[in-house]
Amino acid sequence: ETGVTQSPTHLIKTRGQQVTLRCSSQSGHNTVSWYQQALGQGPQFIFQYYREEENGRGNFPPRFSGLQFPNYSSELNVNALELDDSALYLCASSWTGGRTYEQYFGPGTRLTVT
Amino acid sequence: GQQLNQSPQSMFIQEGEDVSMNCTSSSIFNTWLWYKQDPGEGPVLLIALYKAGELTSNGRLTAQFGITRKDSFLNISASIPSDVGIYFCAGGNYGGSQGNLIFGKGTKLSVKP
Numbered sequence: 001e002t003g004v005t006q007s008p009t010h011l012i013k014t015r016g017q018q019v020t021l022r023c024s025s026q027s028g029h030n031t032v033s034w035y036q037q038a039l040g041q042g043p044q045f046i047f048q049y050y051r052e053e054e055n056g057r058g059n060f061p062p063r064f065s066g067l068q069f070p071n072y073s074s075e076l077n078v079n080a081l082e083l084d085d086s087a088l089y090l091c092a093s094s095w096t097g098g099r100t101y102e103q104y105f106g107p108g109t110r111l112t113v114t
Numbered sequence: 115g116q117q118l119n120q121s122p123q124s125m126f127i128q129e130g131e132d133v134s135m136n137c138t139s140s141s142i143f144n145t146w147l148w149y150k151q152d153p154g155e156g157p158v159l160l161i162a163l164y165k166a167g168e169l170t171s172n173g174r175l176t177a178q179f180g181i182t183r184k185d186s187f188l189n190i191s192a193s194i195p196s197d198v199g200i201y202f203c204a205g206g207n208y209g210g211s212q213g214n215l216i217f218g219k220g221t222k223l224s225v226k227p
Contacts, residue, residue, distance in 0.1 A: 004156075033214065042117055042202050042217030043157070056214050090156050092215075101145055101208040103215060105156035 002027045004093050004106035012112045013081050021076040021109045023091030031055070031096045032074040033103060034066060037088040049074050050096050078111075086113045120203055120218030126226040127197065133190040135221040137203030145206045146179050146186040147215065152199045160201075161188070198223050 005024045013019050025032050031050045035043035045058035049068035063079040072093070078085060088110050092103035119138045127133055137146075145164055149157035161172050163179035163186060170177055176189045186203055200222050204215040 035215075040219075042120075042204075042219050043215075044117075045214035045216070048214060058214060101206065102147065102159055102162045104159060105149075107154075107156045 004091060004104055006089075006091050006106040006109050008109060009107070010110045010112075012114065015081055015083060015113055017081050018077065018079045019081060019111060021078075021089050021091075021111070023074045023076070023093075023106060025072045025074070025091075025093035026104050029093035029095050029104070030072055031094045032068055032072065033092045033094070034074070034076045035090040035092065035105075036060070037090055037108070039087075043090055046076070055096075081113045083113050086111060116216050118203055118205060118216055118218040120221055122221055123219070124222040124224065126224050127193045128226045129194060131193050133193050133197070133223065134187065135189075135201060136185060136187045137205075137218050138185045139205055139216070140184070141205070141216075142183040143205035143207055143216075144183070145208055146177070147204045147206070148175075148177050148186070148188050149202045149204060150199050151202060151220070157202055193223075195225060198225055 004026050007022045033048040034046040037043045046060050047057040048055045052068045065077045067075045088108045090105050090108045092105045094103045147162050148160045151157040161177040166183050168179040174191045178187045200220040202220045203218045206215045
């Protein structure tokens with residue numbers, strides 16, 4: 001069984017730039033959720049993708065957008081980067097349709113905005 | 115954003131000690147999950163709870179889903195050095211269209227100097 005993978009591991013961007021982060025879900029999972037984790041905080045829900053559509057969104061502005069592909073992998077795009085966007089971005093995969101709803105996280109992408 | 119109240123914020127453990135931590139919410143959840151996160155890594159799922167009053171164990175870890183559905187507890191028995199890390203609780207409500215988890219701020223376990 002392949003776990004959740006994310007790329008890149010680290011990224012440094014300048015304020016105002018755009019960034020794309022990638023996530024491959026765990027085999028057998030059909031749902032991907034993205035979280036932002038600031039230093040010293042718990043993860044904050046950004047949005048979730050199921051059947052290639054957004055299936056719920058947290059309190060994040062529209063410059064945070066995403067995609068899910070037919071193979072269930074996903075991308076997180078952030079436009080017009082701000083300094084406060086510096087954080088660990090976590091992707092979690094899960095199975096929608098069963099009786100349990102455990103989310104399994106990848107190692108994260110550390111984004112630094114300067 | 116919303117975060118659950120998790121306590122204690124930090125604690126020091128000595129090998130062999132039992133550890134307890136808890137998590138409370140102003141909202142009701144139908145699912146409670148407990149995760150452990152090591153530095154530079156993503157959270158790892160430890161225990162999942164789906165029923166009020168449920169008590170579930172995973173090795174030396176035991177977690178309970180509170181009767182009010184607004185709280186959960188995690189106990190670690192006979193702690194060992196590899197238990198060091200940050201423990202997060204997360205609550206969710208599944209069965210509807212949204213599947214987001216709401217996390218606590220974490221309990222940091224360190225080794226007593």
